[in-house]
Amino acid sequence: ETGVTQSPTHLIKTRGQQVTLRCSSQSGHNTVSWYQQALGQGPQFIFQYYREEENGRGNFPPRFSGLQFPNYSSELNVNALELDDSALYLCASSLVSGGSDEQYFGPGTRLTVT
Amino acid sequence: SQKIEQNSEALNIQEGKTATLTCNYTNYSPAYLQWYRQDPGRGPVFLLLIRENEKEKRKERLKVTFDTTLKQSLFHITASQPADSATYLCALDTGRRALTFGSGTRLQVQP
Numbered sequence: 001e002t003g004v005t006q007s008p009t010h011l012i013k014t015r016g017q018q019v020t021l022r023c024s025s026q027s028g029h030n031t032v033s034w035y036q037q038a039l040g041q042g043p044q045f046i047f048q049y050y051r052e053e054e055n056g057r058g059n060f061p062p063r064f065s066g067l068q069f070p071n072y073s074s075e076l077n078v079n080a081l082e083l084d085d086s087a088l089y090l091c092a093s094s095l096v097s098g099g100s101d102e103q104y105f106g107p108g109t110r111l112t113v114t
Numbered sequence: 115s116q117k118i119e120q121n122s123e124a125l126n127i128q129e130g131k132t133a134t135l136t137c138n139y140t141n142y143s144p145a146y147l148q149w150y151r152q153d154p155g156r157g158p159v160f161l162l163l164i165r166e167n168e169k170e171k172r173k174e175r176l177k178v179t180f181d182t183t184l185k186q187s188l189f190h191i192t193a194s195q196p197a198d199s200a201t202y203l204c205a206l207d208t209g210r211r212a213l214t215f216g217s218g219t220r221l222q223v224q225p
Contacts, residue, residue: 002157033212042118042203042215043158056212090157102148103213105157 003027004093004106012112018079021109023091025072031055031096032074033103034066037088049074050096078111086113116141120204120216127194128224135189135219137204144206147180147187148213152201161202162189194223 003026013019025032031050035043045058049068063079072093078085088110092103119138127133137147145166150158164171164180164187171178177190191198201220205213 002159004157035215040217042205042217043213045212045214048212058212092157101207102160102163103158105150105159107155107157 002104002106004091004104006089006091006106006109008109009107010110010112012114013081015081015083015113017081018077019081019111021076021078021089021091021111023074023076023093023106025074025091025093026104029072029093029095029104031094031101032068032072033092033094034074034076035090035092036060036085037090037108039087043090046076081113083113086111116214118142118204118206118214118216120202121219122217124220124222126222126224129195131194133191133194133198133221133223135202135204135221137187137189137216139185139206139216142185142206142208142214144208146207147178148205148207149176149178149187149189150203150205150215152203152218158203191221194221196223196225199223 005024007022033048034046037043047057048055052068065077067075088108090108092105094101117140148163149161152158162178175192179188201218203218205215
């Protein structure tokens with residue numbers, strides 16, 4: 001078990017609605033990344049926050065946005081939900097070092113868009 | 115185009131044997147490569163990291179190799195156990211800290 005928690009566990013939304021997913025990082029970690037994982041696929045990078053600033057973004061439209069707070073908790077917001085947004089959303093925290101950073105993943109939030 | 119390929123078919127092996135999983139990539143120059151384990155309904159769990167200038171890394175029953183010429187990493191689990199059954203993901207880090215994952219290979223270890 002990592003020290004990363006996510007809420008809610010499951011969520012059902014209707015197309016066009018907005019959703020906010022939450023993540024609490026492992027203690028001492030200063031970086032959080034969000035990933036989308038469709039069924040049978042690997043996680044796909046959405047964006048990363050380092051010390052409350054966006055530090056990199058994957059190939060996702062602007063309706064995917066995020067925030068990182070001073071206590072290193074984080075939010076992922078998705079506007080104008082589409083059916084294809086149905087997926088497992090994972091957050092991962094890490095401590096930025098000089099090399100590659102091992103990511104500590106939370107259990108994920110399963111989002112279903114109907 | 116950039117691609118990371120892992121065996122999409124499940125790998126079935128007998129308990130006690132060595133499982134070997136493959137990760138091939140094209141049009142990437144990763145500085146690091148990571149392997150994760152994912153159980154159903156759970157987030158991935160970090161296993162091993164290998165740098166581009168390292169050929170091999172070991173941790174207990176796990177071994178990873180990284181061949182930047184072949185653009186391939188092999189992940190080995192020796193003396194496999196039913197508890198090793200899971201999906202194994204390789205992930206490339208091109209030095210920008212964002213991980214690019216393959217789609218994973220499901221390993222099933224039969225008792």
